[in-house]
Amino acid sequence: MTDTPMIRMAAVDKHFGELHVLKDINLEVERGQVVVVLGPSGSGKSTLCRTINRLEPVDSGTIELDGRALPAEGKALAGLRADVGMVFQSFNLFAHKTVLENVMLAPLKVRKQDKAAAEKNAVRLLERVGIANQKDKYPAQLSGGQQQRVAIARALAMDPKVMLFDEPTSALDPEMVQEVLDVMTGLAKDGMTMLVVTHEMGFARRAAHRVVFMADGEIVEDSTPDDFFTNPSSDRAKDFLGKILTH
Amino acid sequence: MGPVNVLLDNIDLYARGFLGTIELFVVSAIGSLILGAILAAMRVSPVPILRAFGTVYVNILRNTPLTLVIFFFAFAYPRLEIYDLSYFTRACIGLILYTAAFVCEVIRSGVNTVPVGQAEASRALGFTFNQTLSQVVLPQAVRNVVPPLANIQIALLKNTTIAAGFSVTEAGGIYQALSERGANVFVGLLWVAVGFLILVVPLTLLQRNLDRRWSTAR
Numbered sequence: 320m321t322d323t324p325m326i327r328m329a330a331v332d333k334h335f336g337e338l339h340v341l342k343d344i345n346l347e348v349e350r351g352q353v354v355v356v357l358g359p360s361g362s363g364k365s366t367l368c369r370t371i372n373r374l375e376p377v378d379s380g381t382i383e384l385d386g387r388a389l390p391a392e393g394k395a396l397a398g399l400r401a402d403v404g405m406v407f408q409s410f411n412l413f414a415h416k417t418v419l420e421n422v423m424l425a426p427l428k429v430r431k432q433d434k435a436a437a438e439k440n441a442v443r444l445l446e447r448v449g450i451a452n453q454k455d456k457y458p459a460q461l462s463g464g465q466q467q468r469v470a471i472a473r474a475l476a477m478d479p480k481v482m483l484f485d486e487p488t489s490a491l492d493p494e495m496v497q498e499v500l501d502v503m504t505g506l507a508k509d510g511m512t513m514l515v516v517t518h519e520m521g522f523a524r525r526a527a528h529r530v531v532f533m534a535d536g537e538i539v540e541d542s543t544p545d546d547f548f549t550n551p552s553s554d555r556a557k558d559f560l561g562k563i564l565t566h
Numbered sequence: 567m568g569p570v571n572v573l574l575d576n577i578d579l580y581a582r583g584f585l586g587t588i589e590l591f592v593v594s595a596i597g598s599l600i601l602g603a604i605l606a607a608m609r610v611s612p613v614p615i616l617r618a619f620g621t622v623y624v625n626i627l628r629n630t631p632l633t634l635v636i637f638f639f640a641f642a643y644p645r646l647e648i649y650d651l652s653y654f655t656r657a658c659i660g661l662i663l664y665t666a667a668f669v670c671e672v673i674r675s676g677v678n679t680v681p682v683g684q685a686e687a688s689r690a691l692g693f694t695f696n697q698t699l700s701q702v703v704l705p706q707a708v709r710n711v712v713p714p715l716a717n718i719q720i721a722l723l724k725n726t727t728i729a730a731g732f733s734v735t736e737a738g739g740i741y742q743a744l745s746e747r748g749a750n751v752f753v754g755l756l757w758v759a760v761g762f763l764i765l766v767v768p769l770t771l772l773q774r775n776l777d778r779r780w781s782t783a784r
């Protein structure tokens with residue numbers, strides 16, 4: 320059983336109308352592995368990330384989570400999504416709930432935890448992301464970096480098997496990027512399985528076990544961070560790194 | 567006979583009439599809110615058949631004059647001999663079916679003003695479609711929805727007179743009874759108008775109050 324990858328995508332294809340956004344994607348993420356997905360804008364990184372919990376359905380191919388194929392829309396899919404944490408570029412905290420309520424809502428309603436247990440766990444997670452003192456505020460009253468850390472705590476409250484991050488720091492002011500990356504690095508150290516779409520090369524170098532480079536809907540390179548940054552094999556990756564590293 | 571006498575001498579008529587109006591209004595208001603919410607859920611549902619049903623329903627009902635709907639329930643329905651219903655019940659059904667189409671559209675556009683990211687985050691956490699709607703989307707939509715819903719209900723209150731046109735014991739039906747009693751019908755109708763104002767004004771004030779409270783809240 321320990322051999323089954325946490326995420327397995329095989330021969331996955333997806334179109335948006337005429338646009339072929341994912342082309343024959345084959346990707347496996349092992350338990351405890353941290354995979355960073357890089358690539359130019361429009362290459363299909365977000366779409367890849369969103370197909371893994373079926374926020375975007377695919378046209379063909381297989382996607383398995385922890386050995387189980389993704390079910391079609393419905394109760395079974397909801398149950399599977401509960402095990403997959405997702406962090407969005409735009410945070411998407413529930414605007415009508417306080418920070419604490421944001422973190423408690425899914426454990427209460429989806430996991431049917433009792434209130435005391437859910438609250439205790441929520442406070443523990445908010446402490447872990449360094450934001451417990453803001454727990455009674457509403458999302459709009461927090462900075463972007465604080466909101467994103469709450470969003471991470473909210474995902475962790477479901478005790479997920481794997482965490483997906485879609486450019487979690489891209490909407491943040493530069494001075495807040497680090498506080499979010501620190502939380503993510505901590506998670507990676509604790510052995511969380513993570514798939515992270517990001518432009519933060521420092522994070523990729525430090526925390527990733529693997530770097531996947533996408534261009535035009537294809538996985539072009541799949542290697543260790545060291546290999547990728549010092550010795551990219553494709554022209555597109557060289558080109559991409561050239562642009563990123565010079566500014 | 568002075569104007570006040572028209573009111574006082576026929577107070578029994580007015581009382582019965584306005585009680586009828588209030589009853590018709592309350593039943594139809596509640597019914598249309600419930601049916602409208604169900605229709606709105608259909609219109610945003612991932613199930614194509616439900617979506618299609620909701621769309622067709624709303625488009626038909628919104629483009630049918632209320633008079634025609636009430637006319638159908640007043641005269642055509644009894645001839646179909648499906649199930650015997652009192653006129654009051656039939657008037658309620660007509661008003662509910664008609665008003666629900668408008669309630670549905672207001673709820674739906676309120677739902678659409680909630681950013682898609684809210685529903686996505688909730689689906690990603692494992693909420694079912696119904697939970698996403700009830701826990702995340704609707705509570706946020708309410709703020710955008712209540713003021714226009716109040717307008718619809720005010721219109722409904724006035725529309726009860728159309729049901730009365732086909733005769734119910736209801737405020738708008740008073741004039742018939744008045745003319746039968748030989749009272750000054752013109753003055754009598756002025757009192758009906760005053761009565762409606764008294765019913766509508768509190769609703770309008772409530773609506774304005776809610777509007778103010780929710781625009782200052784975060």
Ligand SMILES: Nc1ncnc2c1ncn2[C@@H]1O[C@H](COP(=O)(O)OP(=O)(O)OP(=O)(O)O)[C@@H](O)[C@H]1O
Nearest residue numbers: 335336338340358359360361362363364365366367
């Ligand atoms: N819902 C959609 N409908 C139609 N086209 C879409 C949709 N979502 C994405 N696309 C298109 O699919 C392509 C891939 O988009 P995607 O968001 O996956 O790219 P990305 O690699 O995440 O880019 P970025 O770095 O800008 O976030 C883009 O050309 C985009 O315009």
Ligand SMILES: [Mg+2]
Nearest residue numbers: 364365366486
């Ligand atoms: Mg993207």
